[in-house]
Amino acid sequence: MTDIMTPEQRHRCMAAIRGKDTKPEIIVRKYLFSRGLRYRVNVKKLPGSPDIVLKKYGVVIFIDGCFWHGHKGCKHYRLPSTNVDFWKAKISRNIARDYVNNVDLNLAGWKVIRIWECEIKTKAKREETLQTLYTQITSNQHIQKTKRIKKQKSRTYDDYPDDFNIAAEPDVDWYGE
Numbered sequence: 231m232t233d234i235m236t237p238e239q240r241h242r243c244m245a246a247i248r249g250k251d252t253k254p255e256i257i258v259r260k261y262l263f264s265r266g267l268r269y270r271v272n273v274k275k276l277p278g279s280p281d282i283v284l285k286k287y288g289v290v291i292f293i294d295g296c297f298w299h300g301h302k303g304c305k306h307y308r309l310p311s312t313n314v315d316f317w318k319a320k321i322s323r324n325i326a327r328d329y330v331n332n333v334d335l336n337l338a339g340w341k342v343i344r345i346w347e348c349e350i351k352t353k354a355k356r357e358e359t360l361q362t363l364y365t366q367i368t369s370n371q372h373i374q375k376t377k378r379i380k381k382q383k384s385r386t387y388d389d390y391p392d393d394f395n396i397a398a399e400p401d402v403d404w405y406g407e
């Protein structure tokens with residue numbers, strides 16, 4: 231694996247494997263804390279293990295790495311030049327899984343907010359992103375009593391909302407080709 235990744239990609243890969251306390255997450259947490267919000271982190275009981283969970287507001291937050299979650303059109307989403315099919319398949323699966331997790335969380339009463347890492351990394355964008363995030367959290371008007379989430383095998387097609395429109399193979403256009 232070593233020769234197909236740039237140093238930056240390798241760094242991200244290792245951060246993803248460690249799976250916690252990557253820098254953008256810390257920035258978001260610190261900001262929310264400074265605004266008086268309290269939360270739990272890396273909640274494994276919920277689908278996709280959300281990075282931040284604000285139970286009081288019925289909100290979960292994911293900070294998605296642009297490479298691993300396939301940020302369309304983002305300069306941080308560049309596939310390595312070798313093993314392209316492998317990476318496409320892998321990232322397609324990640325995108326599909328993110329979508330299913332969103333649906334499952336919504337069905338259980340959670341509002342899901344996803345932030346791209348690139349929206350936090352640059353200072354100029356960061357302020358705006360964080361302020362918008364704060365507003366999105368505190369203005370969540372649809373707080374429902376969140377339900378316990380059933381194991382995936384007990385889910386039937388009828389559980390999905392009518393606008394559930396993802397196919398088994400996500401749109402290849404997501405790769406900017």
Ligand SMILES: [Zn+2]
Nearest residue numbers: 296301304348
């Ligand atoms: Zn991005």
